[in-house]
Amino acid sequence: MNDTELELWEVFAQKEIGAPHEHCGSLHASDAEMALQNARDVYCRRNEAINIWVVQSKFITSSTPDDSPMMFDPAKDKIYRHPQFYTSPKKIKNLF
Amino acid sequence: MKNNYDELVSKNIYDYLLQLGDDRLILGHRVSEWCGHAPILEEDIALANISLDLIGQSSFIYKIACEIEAKNRTEDDLAFYRAPNNFKCIEIVELPKGDFAFTIVRQLFFSLFNDLTLNLLSNSHFIPLAEISLKAVKESAYHTRHSKEWIKRLGNGTEESHRKIQIAVDELWKYTFQMFEESQSEKLLIEKGIISDTKSIKSDWLKVIEIILTEANIKIPEVTENHLFTRTRNFHTEHLSHLLAEMQSVPRSYPNLKW
Numbered sequence: 001m002n003d004t005e006l007e008l009w010e011v012f013a014q015k016e017i018g019a020p021h022e023h024c025g026s027l028h029a030s031d032a033e034m035a036l037q038n039a040r041d042v043y044c045r046r047n048e049a050i051n052i053w054v055v056q057s058k059f060i061t062s063s064t065p066d067d068s069p070m071m072f073d074p075a076k077d078k079i080y081r082h083p084q085f086y087t088s089p090k091k092i093k094n095l096f
Numbered sequence: 097m098k099n100n101y102d103e104l105v106s107k108n109i110y111d112y113l114l115q116l117g118d119d120r121l122i123l124g125h126r127v128s129e130w131c132g133h134a135p136i137l138e139e140d141i142a143l144a145n146i147s148l149d150l151i152g153q154s155s156f157i158y159k160i161a162c163e164i165e166a167k168n169r170t171e172d173d174l175a176f177y178r179a180p181n182n183f184k185c186i187e188i189v190e191l192p193k194g195d196f197a198f199t200i201v202r203q204l205f206f207s208l209f210n211d212l213t214l215n216l217l218s219n220s221h222f223i224p225l226a227e228i229s230l231k232a233v234k235e236s237a238y239h240t241r242h243s244k245e246w247i248k249r250l251g252n253g254t255e256e257s258h259r260k261i262q263i264a265v266d267e268l269w270k271y272t273f274q275m276f277e278e279s280q281s282e283k284l285l286i287e288k289g290i291i292s293d294t295k296s297i298k299s300d301w302l303k304v305i306e307i308i309l310t311e312a313n314i315k316i317p318e319v320t321e322n323h324l325f326t327r328t329r330n331f332h333t334e335h336l337s338h339l340l341a342e343m344q345s346v347p348r349s350y351p352n353l354k355w
Contacts, residue, residue: 038138
């Protein structure tokens, strides 16, 4: 059943200063201001956020399950891409 | 609460707090009737938030009213064990919720009035009231913004949404004048310098409402004075008794019940 003709939006909330915005859900709204208000009312009424982003779901491009083998599998065995793969020269005290 | 006010002033602070609390409790209850019935899920939650904010404000206000009354009563006694004729609310908050247009237009009218009042009371010399107002004014500012944005969209939306908002404005307009009628207690508290003069609220309210309704393409009714039968807060519409009968039924059937 199509219960609404309003646009679908995705909501991202920031918990504290410096923290990344994290996806917390989606909602329906007629435009950006109403999406922001709905996001505040639906996802941030229990002190969850200090800042929110809303973006229309249609503007998000997602990879598909078909993309997964070529996009993500090759990264699985490239251990040399992690810094832990390398040993630090002994003389250097403060590398990180 | 120990206070330095004489009996007359204390009595009038109590009366004034009742009128503030009653407006917010009764409208809060009315808005709560939308819970599970709003046009979309998101608005259902938004209205429930507004309702809880208003009931919360009334609860804080009743609490200091009970302290100044010093008769060992609680905020629940004031909400659930008073008869309709002892309530001090204005008529606009008593009216049945109507359709969504009616609810959201009333919400704009009251929220802006609430916001201007709380802003003013934030400077009250009666500190408990100033503290509550300073906290609640953030809520009223949001309620005003939320209903304003709806009205702008519905007023400029479809032919039907525009018509419904115009009907709601026409119907509710005559009730707005009562918001600005100064009560006896209000007058005395202003005279004693405990709260600031509230006269500016009406013109400020009108100014902002005119801007919003113009933006929403809604005509402002030509009525310019209070034509309601009652100007004081001592008489009520028939709707208040029905509302209270429902709201008070559980505590009156099972006094002191805890869960």
